[in-house]
Amino acid sequence: MRFFYHSFRYYRRIGKKGRKEREVHMEEEAFWIKQVLAGNKQAYGHIINKYKNPLYATILRMTKNPQDAQDLVQEAFIKIYNQLGKYDQKGAFSSWLYRVAVNHCMDEFRKKSSQIKQAEINEASAVNTKHPEVILLKKEKNRQVEKLISTLPEDERIIILLRYANELPYEEIAETTGMPLSMVRNKLHRAKKKMRETVKKQGGYYNELSNGG
Structure with missing residues (x-):
């Protein structure tokens, strides 16, 4: 004792x-x-x-x-x-x-x-000058993704960009942001869910960030 x-x-x-x-x-x-x-x-x-x-x-x-x-x-x-x-x-x-x-x-x-x-x-x-509509679609898709990301809260936006723009693993995102690993995973999941719901409301199909975890 x-x-x-x-x-x-x-x-x-x-x-x-x-x-x-x-x-x-x-x-x-x-x-x-x-x-x-x-x-x-x-x-x-x-x-x-x-x-x-x-x-x-x-x-x-x-x-x-x-x-x-x-x-x-x-x-x-x-x-x-x-x-x-x-x-x-x-x-x-x-x-x-x-x-x-x-x-x-x-x-x-x-x-x-x-x-x-x-x-x-x-x-x-x-x-591919014979198919200019393909180029326009690609430009528009990039703009839509950037617009979606810009609507997220700051902490979720940073995590999304670190994960997909920089391709950092979860552990390094946690080190970079100072967040616990579980929080990084939760915020990333929440951010992707918000983006998915926004696209569905607009009548689109979400698949930009579905792959890669």
């Missing part, structure tokens, strides 16, 4: 220490954020130094390309700096920062995906 009592006291001390450290980190972050918003650009260096390595690791998992990851991290920090005034300080700053960065990556992936699709369509149209 004494063993369990001492173990409980030990873990309670550890828990208190962890909470205290988190509070100190939050106070430091709040100070540097306030400094940046007051016009002290050098203060932003403290935020960059704290998050650049974990953010790079996150984006590298998404891109699988070190150079692309470096470029996206730099772009993300510029976007975070420009949007810092929108952070309401109600939630964790780290969650807000990662959300801005991941959203930026998703925007870039969408642009790149659209460019690739357009190149494929152009190539197909050059070969």
